[in-house]
Amino acid sequence: MKTKNLLNLGLVALAGMAYACGGGESSSESTSASPAAASPEPAKEISLEEKYKDDPIYIKGLEKIKGSDCQTCHMVERKIVGPAYADVADKYESTEENVETLAKKVIQGGVGVWGEVAMTPHPGVSEEDAKDMVRYILLLKK
Numbered sequence: 001m002k003t004k005n006l007l008n009l010g011l012v013a014l015a016g017m018a019y020a021c022g023g024g025e026s027s028s029e030s031t032s033a034s035p036a037a038a039s040p041e042p043a044k045e046i047s048l049e050e051k052y053k054d055d056p057i058y059i060k061g062l063e064k065i066k067g068s069d070c071q072t073c074h075m076v077e078r079k080i081v082g083p084a085y086a087d088v089a090d091k092y093e094s095t096e097e098n099v100e101t102l103a104k105k106v107i108q109g110g111v112g113v114w115g116e117v118a119m120t121p122h123p124g125v126s127e128e129d130a131k132d133m134v135r136y137i138l139l140l141k142k
């Protein structure tokens, strides 16, 4: 009960702060009433899937990824067995060199960059397909 009240107080305080910050810019010569209460709506977060879904690199890479087993260990924005694609995209520039290195890693498998868990090798994936998959992954920057 007590904690809940404290929590409510905290929320009220936060709301108050947000309001104070938003309304601090009123010009001194303006005699009109309070600045229009521009409601501070939180910017709507769009998912990375939504953000890139029309990009040809996205479409091609995703199709190939869906044809393999990548999704048993990887998700776009959440780490499961392997790192989130968004985190991989965050780590590497999408250069031809990185695409090549990472494509090789997908085919050969490997461990030690993201932790102790290894990625299984994918000898059945061609280099070209692996590159398209990696280009898709590196596209997924926040």
Ligand code: HEC
Binding pocket: 065, 068, 069, 070, 071, 072, 073, 074, 081, 082, 083, 088, 102, 105, 106, 110, 111, 112, 113, 114, 115, 116, 117, 118, 119, 120, 122, 125, 133, 134, 137
């Ligand atoms: C058995 C689970 C598993 C599967 C299946 C899997 N991965 Fe991974 N992946 C991992 C793990 C674990 C890592 C982190 C390896 C490390 O720390 O070096 C990883 C890392 C990666 C990386 C980053 C490599 C680096 O050196 O930073 C890429 C890119 C990647 N995976 C792509 C893929 C693609 C594409 C597929 C499908 C063809 C795939 N993975 C399938 C588990 C998996």
